[in-house]
Amino acid sequence: MKTVDRILQIVKRDGSVTAKQLSSELGMTTMGARQHLQGLEDEGILSIHDVKVKVGRPTRHWSLTQKGHEQFADRHGELTIQFIEAVEHIFGKDGLDKVTSEREKLTLQNYRQHLDQCESLESKLETLVFLREKEGYMAELEQDEHGFILIENHCPICKAA
Known part of the structure; x- marks a missing residue:
């Protein structure tokens, strides 16, 4: 060594x-x-x-x-995938769908808590960008003549998705 x-x-x-x-x-x-x-x-x-x-x-x-x-092994991504596969194996696709729906529900509740405090569409989108950025999505907001574009340059859960 x-x-x-x-x-x-x-x-x-x-x-x-x-x-x-x-x-x-x-x-x-x-x-x-x-x-x-x-x-x-x-x-x-x-x-x-x-x-x-x-x-x-x-x-x-x-x-x-x-x-x-970060120089040391980090297997949390692999562990997450194994959990997802185990849920599907034990409880079937319906069970996995229920778990996924619950996670989506909790995420949506969190977003709503923050977004309900915003008055304008632009402030809501800026808040959403902030939340997604904290989650590792490398989010950014652009505006053109047609409206707003929310861009996510990274998917921190792509291995599990």
Whole structure:
């Protein structure tokens, strides 16, 4: 396993590490560990924070950023698909349709709570864009001479859909 991969596993396991802790665990110099940590920080995979100590300079700690956490396997999409397939297998297509309808109903209720507070069509559409953007759809609103166009540039549930 590459040193960088081992470093990421250690940081993931421990939450945050110092160069000294890492060098001890990996059997390398503190300077070597610090160079690896700095490189991962430069890539946006690790972040740095200083912890005050009683005497002397603060101790520098590195921890994973969101990008760092994304380096590890994430199987929630696969799990979702397996749940959908299991519902259909156990309860049939009618059961899956009921589950899907319930989800749609809850989503619609959420949208209505927000949209009922809007007065104009444009403000409703802007609110809908905001809600869809929060859900990961990369939504945007365009207007032309014929009216409004709601564009969604990404489908965050396409694997499950």
